[in-house]
Amino acid sequence: MxxxxxxxxxxxxxxxxxxxxxxxxxxxxxxxxxxxxxxxxxxxxxxxxxxxxxxxxxxxxxxxxxxxxxxxxxxxxxxxxxxxxxxxxxxxxxxxxxxxxxxxxxxxxxxxxxxxxxxxxxxxxxxxxxxxxxxxxxxxxxxxxxxxxxxxxxxxxxxxxxxxxxxxxxxxxxxxxxxxxxxxxxxxxxxxxxxxxxxxxxxxxxxxxxxxxxxxxxxxxxxxxxxxxxxxxxxxxxxxxxxxxxxxxxxxxxGRLNITNTVMSKRKLKQLVDGEFVDGWDDPRLPTISGMRRRGFTAEAIREFVKETGVSKGSGTVDSAMLDHFVREDLKLKAPRTMGVLRPLKLVITNYPEGQVEWLDAEVNPENPEMGMRKIPFSREIYIEQEDFMEEPPKKYFRLFPGNEVRLKHAYFVKCENVIKDADGHVTEIHCTYDPETKSGSGFTGRKVKGTIHWVDASHALPAEFRLYEPLILDEEMAESEDKTFLDHVNANSLKMISGFIEPNLEHIEAQEKLQFFRHGYFNVDPKHSEPGKPVFNRIVSLKSSFKL
Ligand code: ATP
Ligand code: MG
Ligand code: MG
CATH class of the missing domain: 3.40.50.620 (HUPs)
Incomplete structure (x- = not known):
């Protein structure tokens, strides 16, 4: 090496x-x-x-x-x-x-x-x-x-x-x-x-x-x-x-390696485990090797990160964003791209024939064409992300709102025509029309849209659980009150569990497989809580990075 x-x-x-x-x-x-x-x-x-x-x-x-x-x-x-x-x-x-x-x-x-x-x-x-x-x-x-x-x-x-x-x-x-x-x-x-x-x-x-x-x-x-x-x-x-x-x-x-927003001593980690603040030593929020493995970090990313921190007498604290950078780098060409909807909102395409299903072609990884193509079903009813629709959008909101047209990734342009609400005024369904001329890959150039959103077909989608993580300990808060122990600063919002839907071609996905969900980031199939037909995805990192080497 x-x-x-x-x-x-x-x-x-x-x-x-x-x-x-x-x-x-x-x-x-x-x-x-x-x-x-x-x-x-x-x-x-x-x-x-x-x-x-x-x-x-x-x-x-x-x-x-x-x-x-x-x-x-x-x-x-x-x-x-x-x-x-x-x-x-x-x-x-x-x-x-x-x-x-x-x-x-x-x-x-x-x-x-x-x-x-x-x-x-x-x-x-x-x-x-x-x-x-x-x-x-x-x-x-x-x-x-x-x-x-x-x-x-x-x-x-x-x-x-x-x-x-x-x-x-x-x-x-x-x-x-x-x-x-x-x-x-x-x-x-x-x-x-x-x-x-x-x-x-x-x-x-x-x-x-x-x-x-x-x-x-x-x-x-x-x-x-x-x-x-x-x-x-x-x-x-x-x-x-x-x-x-x-x-x-x-x-x-x-010099010792220290990382922001976490604790790194076996004694403290053991307190978190014994106090049941976390789901065992391999909890995906912990900086343990087993926790990071379960979260989805790769051995290669960890090795590259550690090498980048160098060998010196000084023991500085390294920004955890740097670790994220290395896992993105490692997974970029390896992880298949797919679509998952974390907080589903139903979208009905009113001019799409009832009962018809199209199998669309999509690249598995546009950055690595060798990974080939996948098939995605498309029909009259799909799920989109709740946050991709707003009834009264602010300026520069390019996703769906009444009268606006967006691109459905790998599929067609759809235009929002109508909003269905329940008795309490909550939006339950969006009604759209699609334009068959705009099919992805058809070379359509007639007009442009500013937003592209992801989706999954409602009748084929598989249920899945998504787990989103935030740092377990927040350094800034620790610094403010030194009289408290680090256990008083465990971040109550460090884990969010969300039930959503994924593409049906992921039916046989196995523990520890890593994917990039379009717009949501890189995820790993949790080996502990996934069940047949109901995978649990741990978000490793989101896609955004402000970190530059
Ligand atoms: P901890 O306080 O987490 O228990 P430790 O140093 O007591 O750490 P050991 O099991 O004795 O844990 O560590 C084995 C080796 O790993 C030692 O040589 C130690 O110096 C090294 N090591 C432990 N923590 C770090 C760190 N943060 N950075 C670099 N090397 C470390
Ligand atoms: Mg020790
Ligand atoms: Mg020791």
């Missing part, structure tokens, strides 16, 4: 040129505590893409060192999402498979006088740590002997202590200007079953200890992570060095 150059590629190239490395191994290391989101896609594209550029390898490694939050469901979904995005990992690894090795390395640190068992509570440890302007205070247990520490750590492992009562800490420097080096916790007690190791362990390694060891064990050459770990790099290097690992991976940080 070609990616434009960036600072990480430059570093790797130098490492190869200088023979510091003769191969490249990267890894994508998700914690299986939720579903992947588009931010993870950035990490995936970078890790797999860079390794690929240097004929290297990329492992998918589950960073599963925190059993409280992890689950097999997440492991399965992450594998599915990485594959769907179009990447093949070289090896599938689990950090939990290294628990024995990590334990040994922790014992080594104790033997070297570089780790000790502490009895302080989590709160006390925080208090003792000090601040950026104040040095930390040493724990009274810091001077325990090696023998004492080895014995206590063994007892921790054997389940002799309660959760939270003891931790293993690195003995580095309580006055370091880098808070991460003030005797960070390496192991904690947690009597929790693990999705992979079951009840084999009741102590679990902390991220800052486990992650560098995982990388070193796998021979990772370049450990790419996001910039919030920049301050952890000295600790990363300390762990690799003091644990005497053969391989010395190099940590390099890049």
């Amino acid at each position: 070609e990616q434009s150059s960036n600072f990480i590629r430059t570093i790797i190239k130098q490492d190869m040129d200088s023979k510091r490395h003769d191969h490249v191994i990267t890894r994508f290391p998700p914690e299986p505590n939720g579903y992947l989101h588009i931010g993870h896609a950035k990490s995936i594209v970078i890790n797999f893409g860079l390794a690929d550029d240097f004929n290297g390898k990329t492992n998918l490694r589950f960073d599963d060192t925190n059993p409280l939050k992890e689950d097999q469901e997440y492991v399965d979904s992450i594998k599915e999402d990485v594959s769907w995005l179009g990447y093949e990992w070289d090896e599938l690894r689990f950090a939990s498979n290294y628990f024995d090795e990590m334990y040994k390395r922790a014992v080594l640190l104790i033997q070297k006088g570089l780790a000790y068992v502490d009895d302080l509570t989590a709160d006390e440890i925080r208090e003792y740590r000090g601040t950026l302007t104040e040095p930390g205070k040493e724990s009274p247990h810091r001077s325990r002997t090696k023998e004492e520490n080895l014995d206590l750590f063994d007892k921790m492992k054997n389940g002799e202590f309660e959760d939270g009562s003891k931790v293993l800490r690195a003995k580095i420097d309580m006055t370091s200007p880098n808070l991460n080096l003030r005797d960070p916790v390496l192991y904690r007690v947690s009597h929790t079953s693990h999705h992979n190791t079951g009840d084999a362990w009741c102590i679990y390694p902390m991220y800052d200890f486990a992650h560098p060891l995982e990388d070193a064990i796998e021979g990772v050459t370049h450990s790419l992570c996001t910039t919030e770990f920049e301050d952890h790099r000295p600790l990363y290097e300390w762990v690799v060095r003091e644990c005497e690992m053969d391989n010395q991976p190099q940590q390099i940080e890049f």
